[in-house]
Amino acid sequence: MSVTQLVGAKIHRREDPRLVSGHGRYTDDLTRSGLVHAVFVRSPYAHARIKSIDVTDATKAPGVVAVLTARDFEGVILGPMGAAPGLAPDKKVPERFPLAKDEVHYQGDPVAMVVAETKAQAADAAQLIEVDYEQLPAVSDLEAALQPGSAKARSELPDNVCWDLTLVPWDATNDAFGKAEVVVKERIYQQRLAPVPMETRAVMAEWARFDGQLTVWMSTQNPHLIRLPMALTLGLGEHKVRVISHDVGGGFGSKIDPYPEDFLVAAAAKKLDRPVKWNETRTESMQNAYAGRGQYYDVEVAAKKDGTLLGMRVTQTLDVGGYAMGFCTFMVIALIVSGGAYKWPAISARSIGLFTNKVPTDAYRGAGRPEATHLVERMMDKLAAEIEMDPAELRRKNFVQPGEFPFTQNFGFVIDSGDYDKALTKAMELAGYQDLRERQAQLRSQGRYLGIGLSTWIELCGFGPAAAMAPATGGLGLTESSQIRFHPTGSVNVYVGTHSHGQGHDTTFSQIVADQLGVPYESVELHHGDTAEGPGFGFGTYGSRSLAVGGMAIYMSCQKIVEKAKKVAAHVLEAAEEDIVFDQGRFYVKGSPDKSKVMGEIAFASFGPLPPGLEQGLEATSYFDPPNLVWPFGTHLCVVEVDPDTGHVDIQKYVAVDDCGVIINPMIVDGQLHGGVAQAIGQALYEEMVYDDSGQLKSATFLDYAMPSANEIPEMVLDKTVTPSPTNAMGVKGIGEAGTIAASAAIINAICDALRPLGIDHVDMPATPDRLWKQIQEARSKAVSSDGSKGGAA
Amino acid sequence: MKHKVATTINGRGREDEVEARLLLVHYIRDVAGLTGTHVGCDTSQCGACTVLVDGKAVKSCTMFAVQAEGRQIETIEGLADGDNLHPIQQAFWDEHGLQCGYCTPGFIMAAKYLLDTNPTPTEDEIRRGLEGNLCRCTGYVNIIKAVKTASQVMSGQARPAETPVATPASGS
Numbered sequence A: 001m002s003v004t005q006l007v008g009a010k011i012h013r014r015e016d017p018r019l020v021s022g023h024g025r026y027t028d029d030l031t032r033s034g035l036v037h038a039v040f041v042r043s044p045y046a047h048a049r050i051k052s053i054d055v056t057d058a059t060k061a062p063g064v065v066a067v068l069t070a071r072d073f074e075g076v077i078l079g080p081m082g083a084a085p086g087l088a089p090d091k092k093v094p095e096r097f098p099l100a101k102d103e104v105h106y107q108g109d110p111v112a113m114v115v116a117e118t119k120a121q122a123a124d125a126a127q128l129i130e131v132d133y134e135q136l137p138a139v140s141d142l143e144a145a146l147q148p149g150s151a152k153a154r155s156e157l158p159d160n161v162c163w164d165l166t167l168v169p170w171d172a173t174n175d176a177f178g179k180a181e182v183v184v185k186e187r188i189y190q191q192r193l194a195p196v197p198m199e200t201r202a203v204m205a206e207w208a209r210f211d212g213q214l215t216v217w218m219s220t221q222n223p224h225l226i227r228l229p230m231a232l233t234l235g236l237g238e239h240k241v242r243v244i245s246h247d248v249g250g251g252f253g254s255k256i257d258p259y260p261e262d263f264l265v266a267a268a269a270k271k272l273d274r275p276v277k278w279n280e281t282r283t284e285s286m287q288n289a290y291a292g293r294g295q296y297y298d299v300e301v302a303a304k305k306d307g308t309l310l311g312m313r314v315t316q317t318l319d320v321g322g323y324a325m326g327f328c329t330f331m332v333i334a335l336i337v338s339g340g341a342y343k344w345p346a347i348s349a350r351s352i353g354l355f356t357n358k359v360p361t362d363a364y365r366g367a368g369r370p371e372a373t374h375l376v377e378r379m380m381d382k383l384a385a386e387i388e389m390d391p392a393e394l395r396r397k398n399f400v401q402p403g404e405f406p407f408t409q410n411f412g413f414v415i416d417s418g419d420y421d422k423a424l425t426k427a428m429e430l431a432g433y434q435d436l437r438e439r440q441a442q443l444r445s446q447g448r449y450l451g452i453g454l455s456t457w458i459e460l461c462g463f464g465p466a467a468a469m470a471p472a473t474g475g476l477g478l479t480e481s482s483q484i485r486f487h488p489t490g491s492v493n494v495y496v497g498t499h500s501h502g503q504g505h506d507t508t509f510s511q512i513v514a515d516q517l518g519v520p521y522e523s524v525e526l527h528h529g530d531t532a533e534g535p536g537f538g539f540g541t542y543g544s545r546s547l548a549v550g551g552m553a554i555y556m557s558c559q560k561i562v563e564k565a566k567k568v569a570a571h572v573l574e575a576a577e578e579d580i581v582f583d584q585g586r587f588y589v590k591g592s593p594d595k596s597k598v599m600g601e602i603a604f605a606s607f608g609p610l611p612p613g614l615e616q617g618l619e620a621t622s623y624f625d626p627p628n629l630v631w632p633f634g635t636h637l638c639v640v641e642v643d644p645d646t647g648h649v650d651i652q653k654y655v656a657v658d659d660c661g662v663i664i665n666p667m668i669v670d671g672q673l674h675g676g677v678a679q680a681i682g683q684a685l686y687e688e689m690v691y692d693d694s695g696q697l698k699s700a701t702f703l704d705y706a707m708p709s710a711n712e713i714p715e716m717v718l719d720k721t722v723t724p725s726p727t728n729a730m731g732v733k734g735i736g737e738a739g740t741i742a743a744s745a746a747i748i749n750a751i752c753d754a755l756r757p758l759g760i761d762h763v764d765m766p767a768t769p770d771r772l773w774k775q776i777q778e779a780r781s782k783a784v785s786s787d788g789s790k791g792g793a794a
Numbered sequence B: 001m002k003h004k005v006a007t008t009i010n011g012r013g014r015e016d017e018v019e020a021r022l023l024l025v026h027y028i029r030d031v032a033g034l035t036g037t038h039v040g041c042d043t044s045q046c047g048a049c050t051v052l053v054d055g056k057a058v059k060s061c062t063m064f065a066v067q068a069e070g071r072q073i074e075t076i077e078g079l080a081d082g083d084n085l086h087p088i089q090q091a092f093w094d095e096h097g098l099q100c101g102y103c104t105p106g107f108i109m110a111a112k113y114l115l116d117t118n119p120t121p122t123e124d125e126i127r128r129g130l131e132g133n134l135c136r137c138t139g140y141v142n143i144i145k146a147v148k149t150a151s152q153v154m155s156g157q158a159r160p161a162e163t164p165v166a167t168p169a170s171g172s
Helices: A016-020 A056-060 A119-126 A142-146 A170-179 A223-234 A260-272 A282-288 A330-336 A369-386 A391-398 A420-431 A433-445 A466-473 A505-517 A546-572 A599-606 A666-686 A738-758 A769-793 B024-031 B087-094 B104-117 B123-129 B141-154
Strands: A036-042 A048-054 A064-069 A110-116 A130-135 A161-168 A182-193 A202-208 A213-218 A241-244 A276-279 A292-303 A309-321 A346-355 A449-458 A480-486 A492-496 A524-527 A580-583 A586-589 A596-598 A619-624 A633-642 A649-659 A717-720 B002-009 B012-019 B050-053 B056-059 B072-074
Touching: A016 B087, A016 B104, A036 A119, A036 A260, A036 A282, A048 A110, A056 A064, A056 A119, A064 A119, A064 A260, A110 A119, A110 A260, A142 A292, A142 A309, A142 A346, A161 A330, A170 A292, A170 A309, A170 A346, A182 A369, A182 A666, A202 A260, A213 A223, A213 A260, A223 A241, A223 A260, A260 A276, A292 A330, A292 A369, A309 A330, A309 A369, A330 A346, A330 A369, A369 A391, A369 A449, A369 A738, A391 A420, A391 A449, A420 A433, A420 A449, A420 A633, A420 A649, A420 A717, A433 A449, A433 A633, A449 A738, A480 A546, A492 A505, A492 A546, A505 A524, A505 A546, A546 A580, A546 A586, A546 A599, A546 A619, A586 A599, A596 A599, A633 A738, A649 A666, A649 A738, A666 A717, A666 A738, A666 B141, A738 A769, B012 B024, B024 B050, B050 B104, B056 B104, B087 B104, B087 B141, B104 B123, B104 B141, B123 B141
Parallel strands: A036 A276, A213 A241, A309 A346, A492 A524, A649 A717, B002 B072
Antiparallel strands: A036 A110, A048 A130, A064 A110, A161 A346, A182 A292, A202 A213, A202 A276, A292 A309, A449 A633, A480 A492, A480 A619, A580 A586, A586 A596, A633 A649, B002 B012, B050 B056, B050 B072
């Protein structure tokens, strides 16, 4: 039995004092004796052949230690980079050497590396490198890339198709569309986004020549998942590679997969026998960080006039970029959850991945699930408008009902739990839905455009399970690990395979341990971010998995500790093991709670003389393989007013009712939601990576890429429902991505709802004033001309 | 060619020889070794490098180190009084005004300037006072709350929140 006193409490984060006082340890804050600095020379073209690289002048420049091109790394970097099988195993994966050898495939593709005594000297020398390029035709636009006769992003391939995967054939929905009384269609764009962690990437590597050991410090979400490819690529044993990541200044998915520079910095350290550091500039980050989204969806929904859903057909067209990297196929998951919170007799789905001459795409906060929510929630609103039904009623009519869980959805995934109407109803009550509708009618009569948008989102997260994940990763299970070690005086070190980059794991995980073991919170120290410590492997932090998978690994180790401690307590208390009771950190013999020993005393005793057969010490290691994913859900409701004369969107109210199961620390949960919603506001209203037709990135700085500031983010009203997950013993689900998954649909639905009187029924993202103003002007001129023609006919 | 520069950082005078092109932020980080001041962009938009120069909030990537000659510079490391956090730092902690923490020193220094010049700002004034700083984690909600709380504490309208110390009822 355990206490649940800290779980559920707002505990202030123990990581904060060092961070608010300027004592964080981000990678670029670190140094080594004899450190040299790297700068990369990058292609100015989106697609070009490298004819020659002249490094003569650069090599002679002051302070230069080495100028390195692809050839210099032959024999040091053994393997090319590539993509995991992922959700589209049957795809083209062109080999990528970390420095381009013959051809560059996006603007920013690294072609040479300069290492010098100072960063400034390296940057100066990089200017002296002459690369002779033969520019090749480039393809930037995703729709253009699909056209026959399009320019090819990669010269060696017949066309731009990386994969073309039909998950469920169109025949499966013939019946639905045959019976349909109403069909709504839309093409929904998901613009490319820059992930923009405030700390750009940084890598520092040191080679201990006589020990044959490589140490790499870097800003990453998953140190073990860096160590593995690093060891393989450099031809070292994993036991000879140590990856250390202290504080990480945000990731949002962009610090999961390794990058060319990671291998190059490590290889240069080994080759030059000097510690090497590289810190990305923001412009480099905008050009080179694996981008988010970059897709469009062609969606058709078949329904009855009473709102009963019959079927959906959805085609995803996805911008892979110039190389197929890491988990580029993960976003196919958008199709798998495209049905959202609703019951669909059938869904047909196809995904097409296309190469373009842009930076590769990869997971970005939510990764596929925001896209799924956006498409299904947009279609629900379009359908509701078409059949003149209240959008909330249409949702209610088609929800999977509480009694229907576990619910096997269209793609065979089992949704573990849910109570969708409860969250919807609560959100509507909090927002005052009926009053809002009345106010909307009033304002409409005054020529004002108020809109109410709903998003009843669901999410699948907490990857594993191992059996399901192994085929996608190439054999690894996406389980999670923990190790708990007691010291004789009763304090505890906890090691985990996840890795916080702002999520506050030091705090929440310590809350779990203190509760489960009944030890003081202050006596628990959490460790992550160093592959030399703790369990042999870990999978890291992404996909809202750290609590539901990593937290459970901690829970398991706590259980093992208690089991062992009972044996020790039986010895100390001179009783049979089966008579020992563990209650709130105390061990006693059944019926004698007054003569108890606390966990610390048992820990001390575990290092003393023990009976034969009982090993000394009190520690445990666990790997948790989740039996299923976990399925958070909720309803977000957004109220906007659109100014028709400027196209400006004013978010007047934002209500979010989310259900992430049992909550460990409500303060941190709300913080995750605030940030997630803000990121989706960024996508819905402001942000877009803009490339011109030749593949030049036009939004490569914060001057051109509109990250929301404090002026753009509204107050938020947050509330919860709690539906414990039956998938794990703690009843927890993920919350890290929920805000981002939910919010863009609520905002765009609100804008469309506002503009419906003008005949506007769909708006693309980002819904900038410019875009909306043009759309409003167009709609008004259409209305005038149709009024005019009517007038003429009369 | 190197130039002499004499500055006072967090109350301590120092003299260094630096390149004319060395930015103040790199001087603070790489020469003075105070790495709490961060670099988040290269176009002076993000505010992660905000410090106080003669009491004024300055993005330290917009100044050369040599321009700091004779100036008083205050960085995030200079705010706390020993182990006692400055009320703004404490408020960021209390209100969960940070997640990854990378932008936080810049926000705190910008907030300090805001509260030094306007001790009781309205919410709108806080938002505008912080518009030169970018955060990707918090959605600004709790940052704004933190600055409000700090304002109340510093102007004597509220007592500093006691940071809850969590201890289970039993087990120790």
